[in-house]
Amino acid sequence: MSYRNRTIPELVERAIDGDNRAVGRLLTIVERGGVQSEEVAALTHPQRGRAHVVGITGAPGAGKSTLVGRLLAEYCRRGHRPAVLAIDPSSPISGGAILGDRIRMDDVVPEGTFVRSMATRGHQGGLALAVPGAVRVLDVAGFSPVVIETVGVGQVEVDVVAAADTAVVVATPGMGDAVQANKAGLLEVADVFVVNKADRPGATDVRRDLELMLDLAHVTGADTDASGAVFRPEIIMATATSGEGTVAVVDAIVDHFEHLHISDRLERRRAGRVRAEIRSRAEQELLDRLATMLHTGELDDIIRDSVASHRSPVQAAAEIVGRLTGNH
Amino acid sequence: MPFGGVRDIYRGGNRLSPAQTPERLRVVLAKLGLDGHDRGLKVVARILRDSGMEVIFLGLRQTTSSIVAAVEQEDADAVGLSMHNAGHLTLGPKMVRALDEAGLDVPVVIGGIIPPEDERQLLDAGVAAVLGPGASATEVVESVRSAIVASRG
Amino acid sequence: MGEDATDRSASEDRWRAAYNAGTRRDVPYETMSGVPLEPVYGDAPFPGQFPYTRGIHPGMYRGRLWTMRMFAGFGTAEDTNARFKEILRNGGGGLSTAFDMPTLMGHDSDSEWSEGEVGRAGVAIDTLADMEDLFAGIDLGNVSTSMTINGPANIALAQYVAVAEKGGVDRDRLSGTIQNDILKEYQAQKEYIYPPRPSMRIVTDMMRFTTAEMPRWHPVSISGYHIREAGSTAAQELAFTLANGFAYVEAAVAAGLNIDEFARRLSFFFNSHSDFFEELGKFRAARRIWARWMRDHYQARDERSWQCRFHTQTAGVSLTAQQPEINIARVALQAFAAAAGGTQSLHTDSYDEAHALPTEDAARIALRTQQIVAHETGVAMVADPFGGAPFIEWMTDEMERQAEAVFAHLLDLGGGSILEGVYEGIENGYFVGEIADAAYRFEREVNAQRRIIVGVNAFTEGDNPEKSLLRIDPTVEEIQLKRLGEVKQRRNSDAVAASLAALGMAAESPDTNLMPATIDAVKTYATEGEITRCLSEVFGTYTEAAIV
Structure with missing residues (x-):
């Protein structure tokens, strides 16, 4: 029987039983959004929480996918069952995408690892909605860690990584990455820094720059992690192409997770994640309603009034907000 | 006539549309075996992307x-x-069997250097479509699309 | 002006002296209608003079026609051996070997990777026993052999040396070429095994080995052919190929070789595509660029180090599956461009190759095509027959300008070293990205009918699908597996294990040349797959990052 015709509860049940096809199907549903994805969220949310969620980001060409592949292999070696969400941009023109991250992981990743390629589908906001849902599915299906890999270029991508339990920022020599990281706000979100391509000239310079920035972090308040605890991120030197440094990177990620287990840091961090998701979801809902009302013409009277100078646009907007929140 | 449409508020393209987003066809592209001629595969990847599909590019070997x-x-x-x-x-045929054994009802489209007289044999073995050398972009997109439609009955 | 005239006449005198000193084919040097022809027309520098834009020999094809080289290899070693003997009986002195895909990738026929590919695209060679069959009854001291293999080139060369020595022919008498151009594998053809740097160590080991022990052997054939087939433009083919050439030079010099000891034995392999004038400009620019860089940038002193010698093959990718017989016309024009461009040897594709390996009939027509070009068109009468035409000179300059821009980029990437720039360009996807972009642009133009391909997007009437294709006997795989099993039974497995252990040790030590240990290993009948696995345990393997 085709998995497209199975009910959501059936798919969730199968996913929990370790059926990768069901997991794959659920991820498609979550990605598309809509009523079905709400059902998936309702079923998976209460069961979530076992997975260590790790976000990995860095500039294009930093070697993230290769590094992720190495990390997965190391996790497998340690007896874990990891999964990855590899996020790549869609073509802004056609909406299509070429998702090539699997190849870079292919070589080193043992069987049993779950890799899912996800396109941004042109809506950065959509990513903020789809990723938490996808992470929940993988979590409930028993994968841990669940690694989210994004190109650290847009704010939404950075936010997605920042919302993980542990955020890893990858820098490389020769790209002015330290400076870039600072600009994009990556410095504040990083729990672990990886200087990849550490065999290249300039790698120690990148490390030094990062150390300097971290030394100054208490001035900017960046020395506290997302849960409010004082934390100085480790800087690990690695060469993903050869696998050098992989063990140290995994150690640092695991150390950070242990740090989160002191008092209620993990709970607070995850509460922040739920809160961010609720906010994105609510914003989306309001915007959807507004779009529908504009589209159906039910706001035309208010707009016409304002055009005719009976009330100011500010008053009109306030009225519309009232209607938005009053209805339903 | 309504003032402003959905477009007004979604200008900038950074918001998800209200209901479900349209389905995006997802296609796995690969070279099976050792042969390293990937020019055609890369061109097809771009053709499919530019027709709005999501290509999971596995590449060589x-x-x-x-x-x-x-x-x-x-x-x-x-x-x-x-x-x-x-x-x-x-x-x-080995690919078709492997998908079958895994219970995956997913069509297989083969392109490359396939002599016309082998086409029948491949189709009989369950391959959904065969694209010869020189197939146009439209033919590529159409054969993938119709293979998917046919597989869903 | 006066000085130019003096220079010109001095150049001309030198050229005429060199021309007169050379040998000449015994044919009338006149047109079909009896009009006498000079060996060259136009301005200095003349053929045979730096920077060799007009050709590397003073008399070009008046001395000797280009070598008409045709490729053979299919099925088992015995099948190909029969084809070789037939070629030799028909007066050919050069054997070109095509290997099957498992052999090219370092896999044995019994590997799970090899299923369905054994003996398909070339001959299957697992152990020395297959190489012995391949050349059985052929005097290796008297033929020139070309082997198209890259990733496991050290193994193929070791097997060839071992076969010769078992037959009483010393390695210093062996003559031939092994493609061994690993850099273009990462850029275009994708038949790599190990990562770039250890692969380059193998190449430089082979250069050192052949320089010391096999003086008649060409250890690398730097190939743009596959770069073009993968979809590059003409200028990219030119630039990437020559850059790879510079990279090998830098690597060999770094490995301690003197440039003038080995550079003359480097040769090139270009594609001849359908845009006649662009191809002509490309061939001429290739010689000029190589000469200038070798003399001025790398300080080679021997003139032979400055001369870009190349083999050409017509563009396989231009062959259409539709109306295949019209490919004969394409091949003829491409062959003419190669000849007018001054190639040293030429392979003409068969018209039916868009679908499969060529049938014997089609291969004969392809050979006849270049014979027509050589003997009937007059292109072999006059060196650089198009030289001096404003359009051709402009095109040559333009090709050179585009190539220099690529070299500048690579020098920048590599911090002043082309070799490092090439490594970086491989790692960051520069080469594959540029090639994929060019291939897609071309495809879109064809699709939009902005570019006409006869029989494909215009003039499509009259297509009658080709029926008689070369069929590889499906039992080849079975026969080869049985043979491999027997060899494994028969050999001394302790000797195999010991030779592989020694090879592994040699690989671990960067200063040890790998060739002697490779030769020892093949002599124990260690399989290609065993040797490759042994080396990849030390060197690692390579996977291309997705650049689509």
Whole structure:
């Protein structure tokens, strides 16, 4: 029987039983959004929480996918069952995408690892909605860690990584990455820094720059992690192409997770994640309603009034907000 | 007439549309076996992307089991294989069988250097479509689309 | 002006002296209608003079026609051996070997990777026993052999040396070429095994080995052919190929070789595509660029180090599956461009190759095509027959300008070293990205009918699908597996294990040349797959990052 015709509860049940096809199907549903994805969220949310969620980001060409592949292999070696969400941009023109991250992981990743390629589908906001849902599915299906890999270029991508339990920022020599990281706000979100391509000239310079920035972090308040605890991120030197440094990177990620287990840091961090998701979801809902009302013409009277100078646009907007929140 | 449409508020393209987003067809593209001619596969990847599909590009040196795993995990709607090694009569049917055994009802489209007289044999073995050398972009997109439609009955 | 005239006449005198000193084919040097012809027309520098834009020999094809080289290899070693003997009986002195895909990738026929590909695209060679069959009854001291293999080139060369020595022919008498151009594998053809740097160590080991022990052997054939087939433009083919050439030079010099000891034995392999004038400009620019860089940038002193010698093959990718017989016309024009461009040897594709390996009939027509070009068109009468035409000179300059821009980029990437720039360009996807962009642009133009391909997007009437294709006997795989099993039974497995252990040790030590240990290993009948696995345990393997 085709998995497209199975009910959501059936798919969730199968996913929990370790059926990768069901997991794959659920991820498609979550990605598309809509009523079905709400059902998936309702079923998976209460069961979530076992997975260590790790976000990995860095500039294009930093070697993230290769590094992720190495990390997965190391996790497998340690007896874990990891999964990855590899996020790549869609073509802004056609909406299509070429998702090539699997190849870079292919070589080193043992069987049993779950890799899912996800396109941004042109809506950065959509990513903020789809990723938490996808992470929940993988979590409930028993994968841990669940690694989210994004190109650290847009704010939404950075936010997605920042919302993980542990955020890893990858820098490389020769790209002015330290400076870039600072600009994009990556410095504040990083729990672990990886200087990849550490065999290249300039790698120690990148490390030094990062150390300097971290030394100054208490001035900017960046020395506290997302849960409010004082934390100085480790800087690990690695060469993903050869696998050098992989063990140290995994150690640092695991150390950070242990740090989160002191008092209620993990709970607070995850509460922040739920809160961010609720906010994105609510914003989306309001915007959807507004779009529908504009589209159906039910706001035309208010707009016409304002055009005719009976009330100011500010008053009109306030009225519309009232209607938005009053209805339903 | 309503003032402003959906477009007004979504200008900038950074918001998800209200209901479900339209379905995006997802296609796994791979070279099965050792042959390294990937020019055609890369061109096809771009053609499919530019027609709005999502291509999971596996590239060179894949096995039937790596392709099956990708189809499962990526929930792909079709598999596209490119063959230039004269091994298509062995490897094409092997791919179809492997998907079948995994319970995946996903069509296989094969392109590359396939002599016309081998086409029938591949189709009989369950390959959904065969694209010869010189197939146009439209033919590529159409054959993938119709193979997916046909597979869903 | 006066000085130019003096220079010109001095150049001309030198050229005429060199021309007169050379040998000449015994044919009338006149047109079909009896009009006498000079060996060259136009301005200095003349053929045979730096920077060799007009050709590397003073008399070009008046001395000797280009070598008409045709490729053979299919099925088992015995099948190909029969074809070789037939070529030799027909007066050919050069054997070109095509290997099957498993052999090219370092896999044995019994590997799970090899299923369906054994003996398909070339001959299957697993152990020395297959190489012995391949050349059985052929005097290796008297033929020139070309082997198209890259990733496991050290193994193929070791097997060839071992076969010769078992037959009483010393390695210093062996003559031939092994493609061994690993850099273009990462850029275009994708038949790599190990990562770039250890692969380059193998190449430089082979250069050192052949320089010391096999003086008649060409250890690398730097190939743009596959770069073009993968979809590059003409200028990219030119630039990437020559850059790879510079990279090998830098690597060999770094490995301690003197440039003038080995550079003259480097040769090139270009594609001849359908845009006649662009191809002509490309061939001429290739010689000029190589000469200038070798003399001025790398300080080679021997003139032979400055001369870009190349083999050409017509563009396989231009062959259409539709109306295949019209490919004969394409091949003829491409062959003419190669000849007018001054190639040293030429392979003409068969018209039916868009679908499969060529049938014997089609291969004969392809050979006849270049014979027509050589003997009937007059292109072999006059060196650089198009030289001096404003359009051709402009095109040559333009090709050179585009190539220099690529070299500048690579020098920048590599911090002043082309070799490092090439490594970086491989790692960051520069080469594959540029090639994929060019291939897609071309495809879109064809699709939009902005570019006409006869029989494909215009003039499509009259297509009658080709019926008689070369069929590889499906039992080849079975026969080869049985043979491999027997060899494994028969050999001394302790000797195999010991030779592989020694090879592994040699690989671990960067200063040890790998060739002697490779030769020892093949002599124990260690399989290609065993040797490759042994080396990849030390060197690692390579996977291309997705650049689509």
